[in-house]
Amino acid sequence: MDGGTDDTRILLRYAGSCRICGVPLPARAEAVYEPTTKTVRCISHDESSPVETSVASVVEPAAVAVVESGTAGASARREFERRKTKREERIRTKHPKLGCLILALADERQSTTAWDTGAAGEERLGKGLDRLASDTLRLLHDRRIPRTRANIDHLAVTPGGVYVIDAKKYRGRPHLKIEGGIFRPRIERLLVGSRDCTKLVDGVLKQVDVVRGLLDIDVQVHGVLCFIDAEWPLIGGTFTTRGVQALWPNKLHPQLQAEGPYTRETIAEIHRKLAHALPSA
Structure with missing residues (x-):
């Protein structure tokens, strides 16, 4: 030194x-x-x-650097506005006289509205998480994974470890379908209604691996799929597949606020490290 x-x-x-x-x-x-x-x-x-x-x-030391938590859904909201604006400009250029009428009557493409839906889900979940923020529950929203086009919706650093949270605003009931067993390989599939969404689990597992690679080996990292506006049953409903929890905000919040082995000093250190390694998207 x-x-x-x-x-x-x-x-x-x-x-x-x-x-x-x-x-x-x-x-x-x-x-x-x-x-x-x-x-x-x-x-x-x-x-x-x-x-x-x-x-x-006694002297005055340098000011402590403030870690910006970021804005939930910011990159998805920008992408939606970019696609929407590009479409409007294209139609107005091609149809100078009828452009306004065409835009009023024609719906946005599903590939464009998906970004709006995704941004709304991240914004809603982020707003609820921000209400829980404290010295022992530090948040990061919409973080870019370096050298990729991917991002992490939310990170929560808590006494129980780091939660990697992927927000999804889907309709339908999330449930786990298990195929195979004794004589065939066991395969777990995540369904939302009748839609196969198993790839969402794969995505969260990749994000968890990225976060684990940035931290000490003994730091616990949890993967979460948090569904907004999904149709959950009155009793039960939450489940875990390949280590990734599937739940909704009211089930997630108590986990983030639970006691754990990490002190507020350790939480602050982990929070700063992740904020530095994963910039705002």
């Missing part, structure tokens, strides 16, 4: 964070001030000989 000869142990006048590990440091905590970088670090990272701490040495 690099440590300048002018580094000084101080008592912090204001809260800060360690330059090396990012752990929050409260006001009046003992820390090492680095005048060359104008930052502070934990005492545990101090390899210099002990020096006497003096209140007279």
Whole structure:
């Protein structure tokens, strides 16, 4: 570790964070001030000989960087508006006199409205999650996976681990269909109504692998498919397939608020790491 000869142990006048590990440091905590970088670090990272701490040495450390949680559904909403605008411009250019009438009478393509539906689902789920946000439940919305065109709808960092949440605004009842068994390979298929949506599970598993690859091996990462406006039964309904939970918002919220092994300091560190590695889409 690099440590300048002018580094000084101080008592912090204001809260800060360690330059090396990012752990929050409260006001009046003992820390090492680095005048060359104008930052502070934990005492545990101090390899210099002990020096006497003096209140007279107190300085103001650099401000703690604020992690922006992002906007739920932002990229899907932009894509919908882009496709809608492009279609309108194309029709108005091709039919200068009748363009407005054609647009009023013709419906949007399903491939375009799907983006609007998806954005609405992410926005609704994100709004509910934001109401739960706290020091022990930190959120990230609409995060881009580097070097791909894919994104993660929501990430929740909680005492119980990291939840990778894919929001889906689908009609119909989600249920699990199991084929095979004793004499044939067991195959689990996710259906919503009569529609085979097994590929949604594959997508969440890929996102979970990405998040796991960014964190320490002992951090728990959970995959979730959260269905908005689906038709769930009065009793039961939730299920797990290949480690991915399928449920709705009111079933998800208590899990995110449950107690777990991770402290608020660890949660903040994981949150910062994921925000840095997965930028807003």
